[in-house]
Amino acid sequence: MQERMSNTCDVVVLLSGSGSNLQALIDSTRTGDSPVRIAAVISNRADAYGLQRARDAGIDTRTLDHKAFEGREAFDAALIELIDAFNPKLVVLAGFMRILSAGFVRHYQGRLLNIHPSLLPKYKGLHTHQRALEAGDTEHGCSVHFVTEELDGGPLVVQSVIPVELQDSPQSLAQRVHVQEHLIYPMAVRWFAEDRLLLGEQGALLDGQLLAASGHLIRP
Ligand code: GRF
Numbered sequence: 001m002q003e004r005m006s007n008t009c010d011v012v013v014l015l016s017g018s019g020s021n022l023q024a025l026i027d028s029t030r031t032g033d034s035p036v037r038i039a040a041v042i043s044n045r046a047d048a049y050g051l052q053r054a055r056d057a058g059i060d061t062r063t064l065d066h067k068a069f070e071g072r073e074a075f076d077a078a079l080i081e082l083i084d085a086f087n088p089k090l091v092v093l094a095g096f097m098r099i100l101s102a103g104f105v106r107h108y109q110g111r112l113l114n115i116h117p118s119l120l121p122k123y124k125g126l127h128t129h130q131r132a133l134e135a136g137d138t139e140h141g142c143s144v145h146f147v148t149e150e151l152d153g154g155p156l157v158v159q160s161v162i163p164v165e166l167q168d169s170p171q172s173l174a175q176r177v178h179v180q181e182h183l184i185y186p187m188a189v190r191w192f193a194e195d196r197l198l199l200g201e202q203g204a205l206l207d208g209q210l211l212a213a214s215g216h217l218i219r220p
Pocket of ligand 1: 015017018019020021022094095096115116117142181
C-alpha cells in the first residue's frame with residue numbers, strides 16, 4: 001500500500017486496456033521523492049489488464065461497466081461519483097476508451113489530463129501510427145494535454161517528437177512512441193502534482209509561463 005503523506009497529490013487513473021502508461025506512472029511514484037499518490041484505478045472493462053497492474057501495486061481498483069447504463073450521461077454521472085469518493089486532485093486518462101460527456105469534462109476542468117499517440121493537432125482519434133505513415137510524415141510522436149470538450153483538442157502540455165524510419169510499420173512506430181509516452185506522462189503528472197503545471201484562461205502554464213501551442217517539446 002502506498003502511504004498518504006502531506007503534500008501528496010492524489011490521482012485517479014481511468015483506463016480500459018493494458019495500462020502500460022499506468023505502469024510507468026506507478027514506477028515513477030516509487031522514487032521516494034514523488035509527490036504523486038495513485039489513489040485508485042477505475043476501468044469500464046473488468047478484464048482490463050491495467051486493473052491487475054494496479055492490484056499488484058496495492059492500489060484500489062473499481063470497475064464501472066458502461067453497458068449497465070442507459071446512456072453516456074448516466075454512466076458519466078456514476079463515474080463522477082465513483083471518482084470523487086477518492087477526492088483526487090487530478091484525474092488521468094490512460095487509454096480510457098470512452099468519449100466523455102461535456103458535463104464530465106466541465107466537472108474536472110483544469111484537473112483532467114490525457115495522453116494521445118500522435119503529435120496533436122495531427123491525427124485525433126484512432127489509428128494514429130498508420131495515418132502518420134500513410135501521410136509520409138518524417139516525424140511522429142505523442143502528446144499530453146488538458147482535456148476540454150473538444151475530442152483530443154485541449155491545450156497541449158508536452159510532446160515528444162521522434163523520427164519516422166523508412167522501414168517503420170504501424171507496430172514498430174507504436175512501440176517507439178509508447179516508450180516516449182512512458183517518459184512524458186509521468187513527467188506531466190509530476191509537474192501538476194508539484195503545482196508547476198496548471199490550466200489558465202489562455203492555455204497551459206508551466207512555472208507561470210504560458211506554454212507554446214505545441215506544449216513543451218522533447219526530441220529524444
Ligand atoms: C496509449 O497509446 C495512449 O496514448 C492512448 O491509449 C494507449 C494506452 O496504452 N490514449 P496503455 O494501455 O497505457 O498501454
